[in-house]
Amino acid sequence: MADGTRRIGIMGGTFDPIHHGHLVAASEVADRFGLDEVVFVPTGQPWQKEDVPVSPAEDRYLMTVVATASNPRFQVSRADVDRDGPTYTVDTLRDLRAEYGPDTRLFFITGADALEKILSWKDTDQMFELAHFIGVTRPGFELSAAHLPDDAVSLVRVPAMAISSTDCRARVAAGKPVWYLVPDGVVQYIAKRRLYQT
Ligand code: ATP
Ligand code: MG
Numbered sequence: 364m365a366d367g368t369r370r371i372g373i374m375g376g377t378f379d380p381i382h383h384g385h386l387v388a389a390s391e392v393a394d395r396f397g398l399d400e401v402v403f404v405p406t407g408q409p410w411q412k413e414d415v416p417v418s419p420a421e422d423r424y425l426m427t428v429v430a431t432a433s434n435p436r437f438q439v440s441r442a443d444v445d446r447d448g449p450t451y452t453v454d455t456l457r458d459l460r461a462e463y464g465p466d467t468r469l470f471f472i473t474g475a476d477a478l479e480k481i482l483s484w485k486d487t488d489q490m491f492e493l494a495h496f497i498g499v500t501r502p503g504f505e506l507s508a509a510h511l512p513d514d515a516v517s518l519v520r521v522p523a524m525a526i527s528s529t530d531c532r533a534r535v536a537a538g539k540p541v542w543y544l545v546p547d548g549v550v551q552y553i554a555k556r557r558l559y560q561t
Contacts, residue, residue: 369467372401373494375443375455377409378423380531380553381430382545384474384524388499391521392472393436396497401472402459403427404440410449411480418558420444429548453486456493469494475504482510491515535559 374389381403389401405423417423424444431437442458443450452471459469471494473481478498484490496516500506502525508516531541536559542550553559 367466370396370398371463371467372398372470372472373404373459374401374472375404375452377412377417378405378427379418379528380545380549381427382526382528382531384526386430387524388472388521392497392499392519395519396470398470400436400438402438402440403431404443404455406450407443407446408449422556422558426549426552429552430546451485453490456490460493470497472497472499474499474501475506476501532559536561
């Protein structure tokens with residue numbers, strides 16, 4: 364930006380696997396908010412998913428790298444993958460704040476389903492101090508910030524992609540295609556590493 368402040372989007376997720384719903388949301392928010400970069404941050408151990416099996420962090424990280432490689436404004440951070448213990452967004456924000464320095468505004472992008480539950484996350488007051496939150500539409504979920512502090516959150520309508528990682532995993536397990544739901548390189552990575560074939 365003209366005043367030298369960098370505007371950085373953060374897209375956190377399990378990305379098991381990353382799909383076009385994630386990528387469209389990030390691209391649309393980057394355009395609407397004039398972001399210089401969007402950093403995708405795959406979780407380490409997601410605390411909300413402790414009782415469901417999650418693919419190895421390294422596979423989820425590499426799929427995220429493959430999916431974002433062609434976009435010069437998309438980056439991938441290992442911050443959560445490399446931190447021990449369950450991943451909390453407040454820690455992600457602290458780490459990225461330290462990495463990017465004070466002349467940066469952070470924008471945390473989250474889908475409508477995650478935004479509904481955000482007040483159950485750890486240290487929400489600090490979270491809202493560290494970043495501005497951007498809730499995006501997701502088919503099947505109501506997008507609302509009524510439960511959240513004023514000015515903490517903006518809501519953005521993004522092209523509707525009725526895609527979830529859960530559905531992609533179920534499709535692979537059932538031998539059905541995931542072409543065009545996830546980037547081509549991710550289809551190939553899933554096959555190469557035989558992910559989701561229970
Ligand atoms: P799972 O089914 O395993 O929970 P998911 O598709 O919900 O996977 P996550 O990695 O859990 O993907 O989501 C990361 C972030 O992306 C969350 O904020 C989520 O709300 C958002 N998101 C996921 N899919 C979409 C979509 N199709 N449209 C908009 N936002 C999405
Ligand atoms: Mg999810």
